Amino acid sequence: MTTSSTSINAEESTLWRDMLRAQVQISRRLQADMTTRHALALGAFDVLVRLGETPGGKLRMNDLADRVLLSRSGLTRLIDRMQRGGLVQRAACDSDARGFYAVLTPEGRRRLDEATPTYREGIRRHVLGRLDEEEREAFARILGKLGDPASPG
Numbered sequence: 001m002t003t004s005s006t007s008i009n010a011e012e013s014t015l016w017r018d019m020l021r022a023q024v025q026i027s028r029r030l031q032a033d034m035t036t037r038h039a040l041a042l043g044a045f046d047v048l049v050r051l052g053e054t055p056g057g058k059l060r061m062n063d064l065a066d067r068v069l070l071s072r073s074g075l076t077r078l079i080d081r082m083q084r085g086g087l088v089q090r091a092a093c094d095s096d097a098r099g100f101y102a103v104l105t106p107e108g109r110r111r112l113d114e115a116t117p118t119y120r121e122g123i124r125r126h127v128l129g130r131l132d133e134e135e136r137e138a139f140a141r142i143l144g145k146l147g148d149p150a151s152p153g
Contacts, residue, residue: 020097026126033122043070044082046118048104048112051088057104060093064102087111 008016033043038045050067051057057065065075079102080087087108093099104112131139 009011019149029126030119030122032117034115037118038111040111040115041078043068043078044087045112045115046083047075047078047102048087048108048115051102052109052112053105057109058091058101061102 017118029043040048046079047064050064051059052069058061061079062072065072066077070078077078079088079090083090085107086105089105091101091103092100098116128136
């Protein structure tokens with residue numbers, strides 16, 4: 001379809017914009033669900049999920065930043081807000097005096113447990129429930145291909 005590897009035709013440009021628009025709309029809907037029902041930002045929920053998946057509910061800040069879709073400075077600001085809300089706490093890293101852990105608090109665990117069903121319902125309502133089985137399989141293949149750094153492109 002394209003004449004060179006750097007050109008994008010009108011159809012491809014529309015596809016790209018449609019993908020971006022869908023991602024923004026889905027995120028907005030999930031954000032609305034989470035803030036309305038749990039007063040919890042989507043980014044904060046993502047942090048709670050990541051911490052909740054780890055043994056001891058803690059991760060080094062650098063590792064956590066790699067797992068969530070935030071810059072290091074953005075994560076630091078979010079953790080500051082979450083700490084003020086009692087959802088996480090910071091703990092010094094024994095092996096690195098400059099390093100810190102983000103640690104899930106009991107209140108953070110409680111909020112994670114409360115909000116998880118809402119998040120899953122939102123994913124079902126806004127994404128998965130809109131696709132039939134064949135579309136979900138194709139979507140999984142496409143996302144796997146796009147997310148694979150080894151994939152040619």
